Amino acid sequence: MSYTVPKPATYVQTATERVHMAKSAAEAIAGEAGLLDARRVFMLVSRSLNQEIDEIKKIIKALGPCFAGLYEGMPAHGPRSAVLDATATARAMGADLIVSVGGGGSVTDAAKVMTLCLKHNLKTHEDMEPFHMFVNEDGAVINPGFEGPDIRALCVPTTLSGGEFNTPSGATDERIKLKQGYEHRLMAPIAIILYPAITRHTPEWLWLSTVVRALDHALGGTFDAPHGYTSCVMAPFALAFNESVNGERQRRISAALGQLQEAARTNPRPIDKAEQVVDFFKTVL
Structure with missing residues (x-):
């Protein structure tokens, strides 16, 4: 190792x-x-x-x-x-x-x-x-x-x-x-x-939406949208955009979710990884 x-x-x-x-x-x-x-x-x-x-x-x-x-x-x-x-x-x-x-x-x-x-x-x-x-x-x-x-x-x-x-x-x-x-x-x-x-x-939608945070503050403040909503929508695309500079750290996330040696987004559709993460949490919650 x-x-x-x-x-x-x-x-x-x-x-x-x-x-x-x-x-x-x-x-x-x-x-x-x-x-x-x-x-x-x-x-x-x-x-x-x-x-x-x-x-x-x-x-x-x-x-x-x-x-x-x-x-x-x-x-x-x-x-x-x-x-x-x-x-x-x-x-x-x-x-x-x-x-x-x-x-x-x-x-x-x-x-x-x-x-x-x-x-x-x-x-x-x-x-x-x-x-x-x-x-x-x-x-x-x-x-x-x-x-x-x-x-x-x-x-x-x-x-x-x-x-x-x-x-x-x-x-x-x-x-x-x-x-x-x-x-x-x-x-x-x-x-x-x-x-x-x-x-x-705390309302269930608010409790669950605060689990995921990425671009929430910037987008939420601009469009008056709840933080969790903007985070969930934008996270996979943000990961894809940043892979060239933080791919190694993304792979640590993937490893934690059982996807060794793979960045936290998947070509050609980064949304696929987001769907995999959602499926993973459904199995443990």
Whole structure:
């Protein structure tokens, strides 16, 4: 068996300090508020969770006098206007901790961007312009340097997007229909609460669609389409396009699915491999 020596690499740890499991969201959030000495906890929550079940009420009760306020109904892809509106509410409430309960592409990302807006007192679209990442004329991704947030976020995810574990956060400039990234090490949530019981209320289509993510943010922000849908449709074509530069890594995916020495797409129809992957997951789910 051949073995390829990995290239030297460095992993920079995020500023997330704790991941809670096997605790209710109410218990874990109240515990974090006490640990962080947070006296004004502001919540950003899914509208359906807030209006249809009692989980949010349990959290508010557990926080007691530390509960400062709540913003519900962040739209998909985190439009700038909604993020700024939520930030304005949190600012008026004197928030010292932002807690998100909801999906990654909207609620989680918005909470992380809110911490940036609070730190730098961002109130308008124009205020946000100097802070988002961009691609320069040479094709390099530029992340503007700025001071990180003082007020941190705490995230309770209800989907499988995984955005809570990353520092990059997105907000969509709805004026140009473009989702833009904002990144600072301290924008990662200080704590993450993995509470499986709350995910029972996530719609099945949303839960399953968040399993696959590739070109979701860019296409979803442009066409107002759910992330998972655009990912599933575009993934095989993206794999085919990138095979010349990452074919070896694609073969590792294929090996994991029982297709040794084969890239993760198949000539002449890359969609065939996507169909094989779907069939594979049907056998294990």
